[in-house]
Amino acid sequence: MLETWVVAPTCLPAVLRRCHACASEHFRANGKFRVNAHHKLIDAWLLVLCTRCGETAKLTVLERTNVRSVRPALLARLHDNDPALAAELLQDPALRRRNRIALDWTDAWRLETGDSDHADDLDRDRDREVIDVTVRFAARIPVRPVRLIAEGRGLTRAEVERLIEEGNLVSATRLTGRLSGDFTFTLKH
Numbered sequence: 001m002l003e004t005w006v007v008a009p010t011c012l013p014a015v016l017r018r019c020h021a022c023a024s025e026h027f028r029a030n031g032k033f034r035v036n037a038h039h040k041l042i043d044a045w046l047l048v049l050c051t052r053c054g055e056t057a058k059l060t061v062l063e064r065t066n067v068r069s070v071r072p073a074l075l076a077r078l079h080d081n082d083p084a085l086a087a088e089l090l091q092d093p094a095l096r097r098r099n100r101i102a103l104d105w106t107d108a109w110r111l112e113t114g115d116s117d118h119a120d121d122l123d124r125d126r127d128r129e130v131i132d133v134t135v136r137f138a139a140r141i142p143v144r145p146v147r148l149i150a151e152g153r154g155l156t157r158a159e160v161e162r163l164i165e166e167g168n169l170v171s172a173t174r175l176t177g178r179l180s181g182d183f184t185f186t187l188k189h
Contacts (some may be wrong), residue, residue: 001130001131001132002132002133002134003058003113003114003132003133003134004133004134004135004136005111005112005113005114005133005134005135005136005148005152006044006111006112006115006135006136006137006138007109007110007111007112007135007139007141007143007148008109008110008112008138009087009105009108009134009138009139009141010107010108010110011108012028012029012030012031012083012087012090012108013067013088013090013103013105013108013141014026014027014028014051014085014103014104014106015027015029015042015048015059015101015102015103015104015110016097016101016103016104017030017048017057017100017101017102018103019048019050019052019055019057020055021050021055021105022050022052022053022055023055024050024052024053025049026050026051026052026104027048027049027050027057028048028049028051029046029047029048029059029080029086029090030047030048030049030083030086031082031083031085031086031087032046032047032081032086033045033046033047033061033079033081033085033086034047034058034073034079035075035078035079037067038064040067040068041064041065041066041067041068042062042064042065042066042067042070042075043060043062043063043065044060044061044062045059045060045061046058046059046061046086046089046090047059047060049095055114059089059095060098060099061078061095062146064089065078066119078177084183087139090103091139098149105141105142105143108141109139109141109143111148111151111152112151113152114123124152127188129188130186130187130188130189131186131187131189132150132184132185132186133149133184133185133186133187134182134183134184135148135181135182135183135184135185136182137180137181140180140181141180142178142179142180143178143179143180144174144176144177144178145171145173145175145179145183146160146161146164146168146175146176146178149175149185149187154186163187167188168187168188168189169185169186169187169188170185170186170188171183171184171185171186172184173185
């Protein structure tokens with residue numbers, strides 16, 4: 001039996017950056033942009049708010065860029081404060097590196113297994129011998145595979161680690177550490 005799980009974002013992740021006003025390290029992006037033109041040059045920033053004091057910080061998206069070199073669709077999305085654009089930009093490694101930020105995905109994602117009740121899954125799965133699961137990521141969210149499997153199968157992390165040690169849970173991908181890309185695993189009963 002083949003199952004597909006999806007790791008999907010529920011909101012924008014927290015931005016890890018030190019606040020100049022209160023020394024907090026967590027900011028929230030709400031999808032607002034600031035665009036400023038200087039004759040033929042344009043600057044654009046993604047605005048983020050400190051979660052403690054509310055201070056606004058700017059993450060550089062465009063810097064002294066010729067207006068003609070910016071795609072009209074991108075410019076329209078910046079002016080419309082498109083939250084989907086904010087999510088795309090936060091996923092961009094170049095933007096994160098340029099602004100010296102990291103992302104905190106705590107409580108900003110969910111696992112969609114397609115089934116709502118784990119107890120029914122476990123009863124039904126006891127009749128099956130082998131279950132193949134494909135895990136897809138809707139965004140690059142770094143998560144521990146052991147945590148995903150435990151949540152998706154209704155097990156504890158210790159039970160999942162025991163299944164790995166016994167060889168009843170196998171994957172071509174290393175299941176220790178964090179992953180942010182698609183992987184598959186096989187659970188043998």
